Amino acid sequence: MMSLASSLHREAVLSVRQLNVRFGGQQILENIHLDLFREQVLTLIGPNGSGKSTLVKTLVGAVKPTSGSVTIAPNQRIGYVPQRLHLDPTLPMTVQRFINLPRRHSRQEVDSALEDAGAETLRQANMSELSGGQFQRVLLARALLVKPDILILDEATQGLDHQGTAAFYRHIDSVRRTYGCAVLMVSHDLHVVMQTSDHVLCLNRCVCCQGKPEHVASTQDYRSLFGDQAAQTLTLYRHQPQETAHAG
């Protein structure tokens, strides 16, 4: 079951043990067991309402587990990119001010984070003027400012078109190399999952299957959740020659 990524770095930077989350009488997450290793890219997939977002929120501390534990290795900084954020239009906010919240950073740090996220031209812009893709890149830049060891993304490309999504994941991939950080992301884009992940975890309240992408795609659980069509998509993409995004 614990067939882990090809990664040589066996040091877990984030571990989840026997995690249960209940809201009211409803069990959202059940007995989750998860390890994220240094420099690994782990992707959470699962149908709507399967608890992906709740799991991510639990990892960043926005949801308290009913039982079980989330352990982050000492001195590991977390950068968090949420799902699309709604900003109230009554709150005036420039990109520069936004990414300096709550802690201020030097101009140099801000510039380099914006550049790494592909948002270097946006420093002076108003948050309300940004397009969907620009907004996500600014959120990424904000996450990079803490110099993260672990980057957590919750469906960061929701609402972006194909090109925007591809561009965003290219940035993630280059960021991962520059910062040497582990990445844990929630994604709906199965082909991206295939190209970029070391390890895939399929969630449906509990962990229904996990492993290397092609392994997950071949399981019965995966097929019953996403259908045969999706399984074929996954395998297809896996066999494409230009696997630039996939770091072995």
Added chain:
Amino acid sequence: MLDDFIWRAMLAGILVAMAAAPLGCFVVWRRMAYFGDATAHAAILGVALALLMNISIFLGVLAVALLMATSVSLLSGRGYAMDTLLGVMAHSALAIGLVAVSFLSGVRIDLHAYLFGDILAVGKQDLWVIGGGVALVLLLLCWRWPFLLAATLSEELAYASGIQPRREQLVLTLALALVVAVALKVVGVLLIAALLIIPAATARPFCRTPENMALIAMGVAMLSVAGGLKSAYLLDTPTGPTIVSLAALLFMLSTLISQGWRFVRQRFALEPERFPMR
């Protein structure tokens, strides 16, 4: 100078404006306008209780405003929509307060002064209380500013940065109760919310950062208080309502200017390219 009631009134009003305006920005950003209203309306109950128990009115109002604000925070999200809950609580508190006041036989109480303020009756001791309350609110806001902002932007991001949004909410609640208690004398319970919201709304079109907005709102609020006081003196009108009327006038002016500017920009295609689009 402080022996002159007009100068005492001016100082009191400007002090209150300095605290109310930046707090009012949070009230606007977090969409808690009604929340401010409810807290202010509950103040009349505080007045009645203070007179009944023979304690300082400031303390009575502060206690009831705090109780109101915290109970609203706790009750929200438990079955009723926030605006329903606040509508029930704001007007009930006002009504119960008015009924309670009527039981105060033997005490002569000028209800009008509590409903609409009595800024011209501000004494030296009131000034100390107001000054202390305002200083406390400003200190709280300065100390928590970036965290309050982060919690206002997004609870989720705040948690991820190690901030407890609930605690920041509590800071705002506390500051709100303090402002209500000190503003009671200046504009009265019915108009406190106006002093919170109108300057912030007036400032909004002219700023790009939250700090900017808080400072401009502060200027607008101080101008409203000073100008309102002067106009009330000249026109012999009630001071609290005059102050709020002037603030409303400034709001209309701000809206006209910003909408007019937008129209001109669109009409003549003057949209400045503030940043190159990728």
